[in-house]
Amino acid sequence: MSYWALSLTLIFVLIPLLLSKTLNLGLGRDMTVATIRSIIQLLAVGYVLKFVFDSESLLYIFLMVALMIIAATHNAQKKGAAIQGITWKIAVTLIFVEVLTQGILIGFNITPATAQYIIPISGMVIGNSMVLSILFLNRFTAEVEDHQDQTELILSLGGTPKQAIHRQLINSIKASMIPTIESQKTVGLVQLPGMMSGQIIAGADPIQAVQFQLLIMFLLLTTAAVTSVFLGYLSYPTLFNKRMQLLKG
Template structure:
């Protein structure tokens, strides 16, 4: 099995590429220099802290502690997804429930089928992978929904005036929002192996696992991501579209 080691010198040399990105931003006046610097700082600090936390959790190997960590991941993911929602009437409970159901159901099936074991070193990384992709899908759905409600405001009002229900008046918007949220994961599944060698497969190959065996794990990952993002986009969108209306079925999102 191949040993992979990243020393401090390697990190310093790779960091020069980040400096190149910051230099380009500065030269072209993109206004991203501070964002890149902050992203680098947060990446280093957050990963170091999480590394020590995970080391402790893995050593303790407690079920409730593992579930608590999963809930922390889901809460943070739902918070980020909620921030991407331009609707002033948004509620964080909705993306949290969407991520909880989609991640929990997918994770449950993986454990029940024996694909993974319910141990911290497997449950927590998989939960993070599911939550991050579901978060992105929900965020895209929210942005798409707000744009569509803004662009099609008059059409929605006309449908309501003709007696259509809130759901019927929003049906096309709802479908397009869900489609937008799911599309990146679907596109990724179409090109996996041909354009990219994703994280799970690359990690196993780095660890010395036969690529043919690594493929099976990557197929499992793509299936679970498709499942989680689809469920999250659907659940979050069905919750969210109602926040664009008052209790009297009047359009209100400004």
């Protein structure tokens, strides 16, 4: 795409700006800031990626992935403020998911161990893991609050904390995985995934683009399941003390 063509894409920003002004939506400032931020952030990432790809240094790859994990942890931890030590629990979950998925991809020689593959795939894995963490924590904190009487019932009958929270944990894991599973069911029918569309537009063979998309989708299914289960089992014990009492607030 030429710079002239790229400049013309700003038409897609002007349309909502005009609508906002005409209808007094009051979104003009937010949209302008969002546009400027996305231009700066994406261009910066583009140059950083070019530098890392050219250098082929494992240290830079590691730093890029570490940065992604730190940013994702920072973003997700706000939703789990009620859970003690949630920041490191999310960080450990993201690291575990990243190591597991890259371990399988590189270990089984599915993708090469180069920056060109590791960084974009890590971005998708960590980004999805972050969203899953937020979905899980949102649901889990609500479930614990809404079903406090069930938790107390099982504790009062001599159940363990794990038994007392089991239903809420399972409900939260299932609920957080629904969007991933549902989007897989309709993929290709309702929407063409962004990565596949990008490859096709860039001139790749559609069949090859589909193969990569399948790889990513299966990868994201593992990401979703492992994130919810791992984060769930790390989180629930902190809701109780050593006397098996439910800690409130």
